[in-house]
Amino acid sequence: MLLANEQPVTAADKTFILLRDDIVEGRIVAGSKLSETELSTKYAVSRAIIREAINRLEACHIVERKANVGARVVALSQQGLIELYQVRESLEGMAARLAAVNMTHEEIDDLMGLLKRHFDEIKDGQSYYQEAGDVDFHYRIILGSKNKHLISMLFDGIYHLVRMYRVQLGMAGPRVTTAYDEHKHIVKAIANRDAELAEMLMRRHIMYSKNSIEAKLS
DSSP states (O other): OOOTTOOOOSHHHHHHHHHHHHHHTTSSOTTOBOOHHHHHHHHTSOHHHHHHHHHHHHHTTSEEEETTTEEEEOOOOHHHHHHHHHHHHHHHHHHHHHHHHHOOHHHHHHHHHHHHHHHHHHHTTOOGGGSSHHHHHHHHHHHHTOOHHHHHIIIIIIHHHHHHHHHHTOOOTHHHHHHHHHHHHHHHHHHTTOHHHHHHHHHHHHHHHHHHHHHHHO
């Protein structure tokens, strides 16, 4: 999945995005070792380009290096989830608070339109949380905060690790409907310019999401 501000220009950019998405979506298994030789063959690029991509993925926190082991994909764990979502709850809560103040009427209308399309997907029985829909919802609110430091901390920091947990251990069944309802209330608070309520609802929404994923890890 390409983010809105991503325009791959070089072979290194394209390889980074392909490798990142293969890791996030589980095609390269969590916890597995990354071989520069094997990856250079798979993506038909030089080992130098693979090395650069791995370095960038390490900065995204979805790859780690260990002494005498080399680079490997991070493992998804209960403790890792708890620590990640403690940070996510705080930062995205702040983003919702700022979005209630800083989003334009047009941006809020677009967010409402996005939510309407999500409702149609749920109604048709599609797996809302396995697709990019939920990511787009959170992504737009983060951008709507208009705070470049917060945006960088989320997108350049934890965003793809969050996606990794959510895509690979995503929600199904009743949680899909309740999560959609939570989104609806968050958007309503933002539209009403109720910053305090928007933050509280976003923090609660992320806590519920964490609980749902944690149940699958335990």
